[in-house]
Amino acid sequence: MNLTFARKYYRLLSKTEGILYQNPLLALGLALPLAVIPSFSITGAVAISLAMLLCFVPTVFLASLLRGRFSTAGQVIVYPLVSCLLLIPAGKLVSWISPLIFDTLGVYFSLICVNSLLMFSVGQAQKKTPFAALKLALRQWLGATLVALVLGLIRELTGSGSVWGVTLLRNIPRLPVAQMAMGGFILMGFFAALCRLIHRSILRFTIKSGAALDAAALAQNQENSQGGEDR
Amino acid sequence: MNPLIHHAPYIRHPESSRTVMSDMIIALMPLFCMSFFYYGPRVFLVGGVSVLTCLLADWMCSLLLHQKNNPRDLSPVVTGLIITMLVPPAVALYVVVWASLFAILVAKAPFGGTGHNIFNPAAAGLAFSTICWSGQMFGYTSAMQRLPMVIDETVRFVQGPTAALKVGGISRIGLTELLLGNFPGPIGSTHTLIIFACLIYLVARSAVRWYLPLSYVAAVSLLSACYRPFGVTPLESIANELFAGSLFFVAVYLLCDPVTTPKYRISRVLYGFSAGLLTMLFRYYSPFELSAVFAILAMNALAPAFDCFCEWLMPRLHPLPAPAKADGKGGARS
Amino acid sequence: MIFLSEMFAAFITAMMLENLLFARAIDIPGLYEKRSPQQILLIGSILTAIIAVCSVPAYFINTLFTSHAAFVPYMTLSFLILNCLVFLGSYFGIRRFAPAVFAQIGNALPFYGVNCATLGTLLIAARLSTNIHFSSFFGYCLGSGVGFTCAMFVIWSMRQSMSLSRTPKAFRGLPITLIYLGILSLSLFGLLGNQLPS
Numbered sequence: 001m002n003l004t005f006a007r008k009y010y011r012l013l014s015k016t017e018g019i020l021y022q023n024p025l026l027a028l029g030l031a032l033p034l035a036v037i038p039s040f041s042i043t044g045a046v047a048i049s050l051a052m053l054l055c056f057v058p059t060v061f062l063a064s065l066l067r068g069r070f071s072t073a074g075q076v077i078v079y080p081l082v083s084c085l086l087l088i089p090a091g092k093l094v095s096w097i098s099p100l101i102f103d104t105l106g107v108y109f110s111l112i113c114v115n116s117l118l119m120f121s122v123g124q125a126q127k128k129t130p131f132a133a134l135k136l137a138l139r140q141w142l143g144a145t146l147v148a149l150v151l152g153l154i155r156e157l158t159g160s161g162s163v164w165g166v167t168l169l170r171n172i173p174r175l176p177v178a179q180m181a182m183g184g185f186i187l188m189g190f191f192a193a194l195c196r197l198i199h200r201s202i203l204r205f206t207i208k209s210g211a212a213l214d215a216a217a218l219a220q221n222q223e224n225s226q227g228g229e230d231r
Numbered sequence: 232m233n234p235l236i237h238h239a240p241y242i243r244h245p246e247s248s249r250t251v252m253s254d255m256i257i258a259l260m261p262l263f264c265m266s267f268f269y270y271g272p273r274v275f276l277v278g279g280v281s282v283l284t285c286l287l288a289d290w291m292c293s294l295l296l297h298q299k300n301n302p303r304d305l306s307p308v309v310t311g312l313i314i315t316m317l318v319p320p321a322v323a324l325y326v327v328v329w330a331s332l333f334a335i336l337v338a339k340a341p342f343g344g345t346g347h348n349i350f351n352p353a354a355a356g357l358a359f360s361t362i363c364w365s366g367q368m369f370g371y372t373s374a375m376q377r378l379p380m381v382i383d384e385t386v387r388f389v390q391g392p393t394a395a396l397k398v399g400g401i402s403r404i405g406l407t408e409l410l411l412g413n414f415p416g417p418i419g420s421t422h423t424l425i426i427f428a429c430l431i432y433l434v435a436r437s438a439v440r441w442y443l444p445l446s447y448v449a450a451v452s453l454l455s456a457c458y459r460p461f462g463v464t465p466l467e468s469i470a471n472e473l474f475a476g477s478l479f480f481v482a483v484y485l486l487c488d489p490v491t492t493p494k495y496r497i498s499r500v501l502y503g504f505s506a507g508l509l510t511m512l513f514r515y516y517s518p519f520e521l522s523a524v525f526a527i528l529a530m531n532a533l534a535p536a537f538d539c540f541c542e543w544l545m546p547r548l549h550p551l552p553a554p555a556k557a558d559g560k561g562g563a564r565s
Numbered sequence: 566m567i568f569l570s571e572m573f574a575a576f577i578t579a580m581m582l583e584n585l586l587f588a589r590a591i592d593i594p595g596l597y598e599k600r601s602p603q604q605i606l607l608i609g610s611i612l613t614a615i616i617a618v619c620s621v622p623a624y625f626i627n628t629l630f631t632s633h634a635a636f637v638p639y640m641t642l643s644f645l646i647l648n649c650l651v652f653l654g655s656y657f658g659i660r661r662f663a664p665a666v667f668a669q670i671g672n673a674l675p676f677y678g679v680n681c682a683t684l685g686t687l688l689i690a691a692r693l694s695t696n697i698h699f700s701s702f703f704g705y706c707l708g709s710g711v712g713f714t715c716a717m718f719v720i721w722s723m724r725q726s727m728s729l730s731r732t733p734k735a736f737r738g739l740p741i742t743l744i745y746l747g748i749l750s751l752s753l754f755g756l757l758g759n760q761l762p763s
Contacts, residue, residue, distance in 0.1 A: 026739075027739070029596070029597050029739045029742075029743075030594075032590055032591075032592045032596075033589070033590050033591045033592065033681050033685070036590035037589065037590050072672065072675045073652075073653070073656055073674075073675045075675070076649075076652070076675035076676065076678065076679045077649040077652070077653070077679065080645060080649075080679060081642075081645060081646070081649065084641055084642050084645050085642070087641065106692070107685055107688040107689055107692065110641040110684070110688055111591070111681045111684065111685055111688075113641070113645065113684075114645070114679060114680055114681055114683075114684050115681055116592065116593065116594040116595075116596075116676075116680070116681070119594050119676060119680075120594065177751075180750075180754065181587070181588060181589065181590050181747075181750045181754075182747045182748070182750035182751040182754060183747070184590065184747075185590065185743045185744065185746045185747030185750055186743070186744055186747035186748075188743050189736075189739075189740040189741065189742075189743030189744035189747065190740070190744070192739055192740040192743065193733075193735040193736045193740040194735075196734075196735045196740070197735040200734065200735065
């Protein structure tokens with residue numbers, strides 16, 4: 001194994017935990033309703049991400065400030081209520097994106113306050129300091145946002161040939177399935193598989209390059225020892 | 232037998248996946264011939280595009296998964312042919328390509344490839360195309376209309392008899408026409424007599440179990456006889472439901488896929504009957520004319536549940552005899 | 566009779582056509598964990614019971630809120646408070662009267678009581694119609710819980726079959742589960758048609 005490369009790679013993974021590594025959507029399967037349905041277009045993905053930023057991050061930060069005060073049953077009641085209260089100003093911010101955004105998002109906007117990512121992060125925040133919990137919340141929000149934006153872009157392009165309502169692809173057959181629930185599920189599944197494949201490929205490259213380096217170092221050592229014997 | 236020349240396994244079953252798939256291909260060829268008689272050489276173009284796409288997609292997946300491509304694996308060919316049989320003859324080629332790609336890349340390869348898929352790939356591909364391009368998938372042409380290789384304005388599109396069934400009516404097509412497939416419909420799924428002959432061949436070759444399509448047809452017949460339009464006899468209703476669309480084709484070629492059906496006889500019978508009931512439910516309430524493929528997909532997901540039910544039921548129907556009591560004296564008897 | 570038929574129609578619609586998981590992609594925390602059929606039945610029963618009990622006051626809250634337009638933005642908050650109260654009642658009830666069940670699932674019970682499925686069902690039922698009858702509202706809520714339980718059984722059934730197959734390593738676990746859900750959703754859309762759920 002090429003230890004230098006492996007160390008650099010794992011350092012990158014630990015710095016991007018929640019974004020590239022242990023992504024809450026692709027690796028942990030959390031916040032499924034927010035990734036599959038609202039990300040049918042870039043508009044929906046941006047709206048949900050903004051709302052999550054206002055509801056999810058402060059709630060997780062608050063959970064770390066109040067860590068240990070509530071049992072699991074209490075956490076499940078208090079923090080969704082806090083998140084729901086934060087949803088009211090978030091709604092006003094999101095309505096600037098598009099006047100019809102709430103019609104398209106439907107109940108999924110309201111489900112931000114009880115989504116599984118919030119419950120998971122609140123549980124993780126119990127064991128962290130406030131600063132660490134804030135970093136965790138921001139990373140997970142960023143990871144979920146990245147995935148939602150990529151999905152939204154692909155689905156809107158393939159489903160309606162447009163990005164943010166601006167038509168880009170005119171004469172190419174559309175796939176309306178991409179903007180339905182099944183398209184979201186299938187695309188997310190392939191995206192998760194692709195990320196896993198990339199991770200495994202990098203690890204395999206690390207091992208192979210390390211094996212190649214080891215073989216070269218061994219050959220060099222043998223040459224040196226033979227040269228020493230000749231003298 | 233000289234073990235130096237012959238390799239294990241030494242006990243071989245005469246049936247293999249290759250023989251089953253080749254039987255299916257042989258059973259689909261007469262439908263191609265009949266379709267060529269009705270619609271001209273375009274059916275070969277559609278079939279060729281479909282089969283080629285499936286083969287290329289399968290080869291690509293083998294390459295990506297670092298698996299050795301098996302040229303004796305004929306399952307992509309069968310998938311391509313079944314997709315061809317269920318699309319209209321004047322369908323745009325990109326619809327067929329997308330259906331084939333979806334069938335292999337989404338419904339088959341991620342689950343492990345041949346023999347490991349949970350869903351019937353052809354049914355998944357057709358369902359995908361139906362939802363994406365329902366106008367294309369239900370734009371039929373009259374039988375005996377020789378179609379040009381490239382569809383142009385001279386081609387006249389008509390509605391099939393399934394459109395009348397969808398709105399609760401019934402088409403007045405005679406029984407002979409229904410059996411011969413001499414009405415607007417998909418390429419190869421309307422030639423009932425030929426499908427029936429192919430069914431006999433497949434049952435004789437043990438590629439298909441006779442009770443599976445029979446239970447399916449029984450359920451469809453029961454519901455169509457009970458819920459028939461006003462003024463229609465039960466037999467007429469059954470004939471129209473079974474033969475005017477693709478139901479009979481689905482019963483023979485899609486339902487009896489050996490990979491996706493349950494493993495026990497009782498569970499297969501229950502599976503077939505439930506598939507028939509679900510197909511009629513989809514037929515009555517679905518907005519699409521070709522709704523049998525959706526029912527097949529839903530039943531594929533429930534196939535393991537039928538096996539589990541059978542495994543739970545069998546010990547209760549045939550309990551094992553209680554073990555003999557030990558006499559307590561121990562040791563061998565003299 | 567009309568009450569029962571309306572309730573049954575809404576029940577079937579919620580259970581099959583507008584299944585929470587397959588048609589609307591609404592899940593609960595820990596959906597992809599390995600469970601036995603008995604555990605799935607227990608979790609599903611608790612979920613369905615909580616949704617069914619919530620639906621009764623939720624119907625009257627919905628009637629009150631829809632008659633005053635200014636209250637509509639606060640419907641989510643009121644439904645959430647109602648959900649939390651019913652969950653608290655069920656939590657302490659199970660702890661008191663079914664200690665064996667509580668010992669089995671007590672740690673995860675909060676996540677089955679307040680989640681996207683419970684709140685989402687109430688919100689969706691409230692949006693079905695402006696003058697919905699109680700029978701349809703209750704039938705829809707009941708059907709959603711039962712449908713979600715059936716969806717969990719389907720995932721269990723998928724695990725049984727996938728454990729015997731040779732899934733590629735990149736697809737094992739969550740990716741293949743999502744693709745499976747997508748294809749099942751495809752089959753359900755054969756009944757729904759080209760409709761985006763609200």
